[in-house]
Amino acid sequence: MKPIVVGVGMTKVGEHWDESLKSLAVEASLEAIDSSGLTPEVIVFSNMMSGRLQVQDHLGTLLADELGLRGLPAVRVEAACASGGVAFHVAYNMIKSGIYKVALVVGAEKMSDTSTEQTTTALMTAEDREYTGFYGASFVSLNALAHRLYMEKFNVSEEEMASLAVLSHENGVNNPFAMYRRKISTKEVLESPYVADPIHLLEAAPISDGAAAVVLASEEVAKTKSSVVSVEASTVATDAIRYYEREDLLTFESAKKAFMNAVSASKIEKDRIDILELHDAFTIVGYLTLESAGIAERGKAAKLVASNKFTLSDKPAVNTMGGLKSRGHPIGATGLYQISELYLQLTNNAGKNQVDNAKIGVAFNVGGVGTTTSVSVLKRR
Amino acid sequence: MSESVPRYWREIKIRERLIGSKCEDCGRITFPPRKVCPYCRSRKLTEVELPKKGKLLSYSVVRKPPAEFEKYAPYVIGIITLENGVNVISQLTDIDLKDVKIGMELEGVLRKYREEGEEGLIHYGIKFRPRIK
Numbered sequence: 455m456k457p458i459v460v461g462v463g464m465t466k467v468g469e470h471w472d473e474s475l476k477s478l479a480v481e482a483s484l485e486a487i488d489s490s491g492l493t494p495e496v497i498v499f500s501n502m503m504s505g506r507l508q509v510q511d512h513l514g515t516l517l518a519d520e521l522g523l524r525g526l527p528a529v530r531v532e533a534a535c536a537s538g539g540v541a542f543h544v545a546y547n548m549i550k551s552g553i554y555k556v557a558l559v560v561g562a563e564k565m566s567d568t569s570t571e572q573t574t575t576a577l578m579t580a581e582d583r584e585y586t587g588f589y590g591a592s593f594v595s596l597n598a599l600a601h602r603l604y605m606e607k608f609n610v611s612e613e614e615m616a617s618l619a620v621l622s623h624e625n626g627v628n629n630p631f632a633m634y635r636r637k638i639s640t641k642e643v644l645e646s647p648y649v650a651d652p653i654h655l656l657e658a659a660p661i662s663d664g665a666a667a668v669v670l671a672s673e674e675v676a677k678t679k680s681s682v683v684s685v686e687a688s689t690v691a692t693d694a695i696r697y698y699e700r701e702d703l704l705t706f707e708s709a710k711k712a713f714m715n716a717v718s719a720s721k722i723e724k725d726r727i728d729i730l731e732l733h734d735a736f737t738i739v740g741y742l743t744l745e746s747a748g749i750a751e752r753g754k755a756a757k758l759v760a761s762n763k764f765t766l767s768d769k770p771a772v773n774t775m776g777g778l779k780s781r782g783h784p785i786g787a788t789g790l791y792q793i794s795e796l797y798l799q800l801t802n803n804a805g806k807n808q809v810d811n812a813k814i815g816v817a818f819n820v821g822g823v824g825t826t827t828s829v830s831v832l833k834r835r
Numbered sequence: 836m837s838e839s840v841p842r843y844w845r846e847i848k849i850r851e852r853l854i855g856s857k858c859e860d861c862g863r864i865t866f867p868p869r870k871v872c873p874y875c876r877s878r879k880l881t882e883v884e885l886p887k888k889g890k891l892l893s894y895s896v897v898r899k900p901p902a903e904f905e906k907y908a909p910y911v912i913g914i915i916t917l918e919n920g921v922n923v924i925s926q927l928t929d930i931d932l933k934d935v936k937i938g939m940e941l942e943g944v945l946r947k948y949r950e951e952g953e954e955g956l957i958h959y960g961i962k963f964r965p966r967i968k
C-alpha cells in the first residue's frame with residue numbers, strides 16, 4: 455500500500471512581518487486541504503524553533519484548533535533542518551499502517567520575529583549544546599569546517615564551490631513562491647562577505663518565514679481523486695550528533711543510509727531519477743549529499759555542477775524550483791516545500807521550470823551537518 | 836544564553852582537563868565521555884584524560900556568532916586531531932588569522948570562553964594555540 459499525495463499548499467517564502475507562525479501554517483494547510491478535497495484524520499506539524507523564537511509549543515493542537523479540527527490527534531515533529539522530511543516520514547507511516555486514511559503534514563517556521571543573533575543561537579541547538587555550542591561554534595561555521603576540508607582534500611576552487619548557489623538561483627527566478635527570484639553570478643557570490651570563512655553570505659540559504667503542507671491519503675481513499683503522485687519510499691537515518699566526531703568528515707553516513715534504504719524500498723535505480731531536490735542550506739551540504747548517495751563520484755560533485763551538469767535539461771535536474779538558496783529555508787517547512795515542488799513537477803504544474811516528462815522525483819532533507827537525513831521518493835503513476 | 840550554575844559546574848572537569856572515555860572492549864576513545872560505546876555498544880567505559888597536543892584538521896572564522904559570543908567575534912574555531920587520533924572542537928588562541936594553517940601543530944591551554952555579565956558565570960575551557968617548540 456502506497457500513500458498518495460492528494461494536495462499541497464505553500465506560502466511565499468520571505469520576511470512576513472504581517473504574518474505569524476500560526477497564520478502561515480493555517481494558510482498552507484487550508485490550501486493543501488482544499489486542493490485535496492478531503493478532511494484530515496490526523497495532523498503532523500513540523501517545526502524546529504518555535505519554543506525559542508515564538509515562545510510557543512504544543513503546535514499540533516494549536517493548528518488543529520485553528521483549522522476547525524478540534525479533537526483530531528495531532529503531533530509535532532522536530533529534527534532540526536530535517537524536521538519536514540522526518541514529519542513526512544511519520545505521516546507516511548501513519549497512512550501505511552492503515553490506521554489513518556488521510557493525514558495533513560505541515561511545516562512552518564517564522565525566523566524574522568527575533569534578532570539574527572537569537573536565531574543563530576537557536577540554530578545551534580541542532581548540535582550538542584554542551585560540547586559544540588560551548589566553544590562558540592555557529593551552525594554555519596560547522597558547515598564551513600566541512601567546506602574548507604573538502605576544498606583542501608579534493609583540490610576544489612572557490613568558484614566551483616559557489617556553483618550550486620548559482621544553479622539554484624537560476625531556477626528560483628521562475629518560482630512564484632521563492633524568496634529571492636534573481637540570478638546571481640559566481641563573482642557576486644565570491645564578493646559577498648564571509649559569514650563563517652570560507653562560506654560566503656551568498657552560499658548560505660537565507661533566514662526566512664514560510665509554511666508548506668501536504669495531504670497524504672491511502673490508495674483506497676485516493677482512488678476517487680484524480681491524484682497521480684505516489685510516495686514510493688520515505689526513509690530517515692542519523693549520524694553522530696557532534697560533527698567533529700565523524701570518522702570520515704566528508705561522508706554523510708545518514709544520507710548514504712537513507713538513500714540506500716529508499717532505493718531498496720522503492721526499487722528505483724538512481725539513473726532513473728528525473729528531479730533531485732538537494733538540501734543546499736550551504737553548497738557543501740549539496741555536494742556531500744550527492745557524493746554520499748553515490749550520485750556523484752567522491753570529490754567530483756562541485757566540479758560537476760560547475761561544468762553545468764544538473765540543469766533543468768539534464769537528468770537528474772537539481773533544485774528545479776530554486777532549492778533552499780533561492781526559494782528560502784524556513785527550517786521546519788523546508789522538507790515540505792521540497793515535497794510540494796516535486797509534486798508540482800510530477801503533475802506538470804511547474805510552469806516555466808517544468809521538466810519534460812518528469813516521472814520520478816527524490817528529495818534529500820538534511821538536518822545538522824548531515825546529522826539526520828530524510829529521503830523521499832515520489833513517482834507519477 | 837545564561838547557563839544554570841549546576842549545568843555549568845557538572846561539565847567543568849571534562850572541559851577544563853579534556854576528559855574522554857575509553858572503551859574497555861574495543862579500545863576506542865571518545866570525547867566527551869559517555870555511557871555507551873558508539874562503536875561496539877559496550878557499557879564498560881572508563882574516563883581518561885586526553886593529550887593536549889594535536890594538529891589542526893580544519894578551521895573557520897565565526898563572524899556571525901550566537902548571541903552569547905557576540906562581543907568576542909570574530910574568532911577562529913577548529914577541529915583538532917589529538918596525538919591519540921581523537922578529534923575535538925575548540926577555539927584557537929594566540930594566533931593571527933593569516934597564520935592559521937591546516938596541519939599546524941597546536942597545544943591546549945586553559946582560557947576564558949565568555950562571561951555572563953557582571954555577576955554571572957565565567958566560562959573556562961581549553962583553547963588551542965601554536966605549539967611552543
Ligand SMILES: [Zn+2]
Pocket residue numbers: 858859860861862863872873874875876877
Ligand atoms: Zn567499544
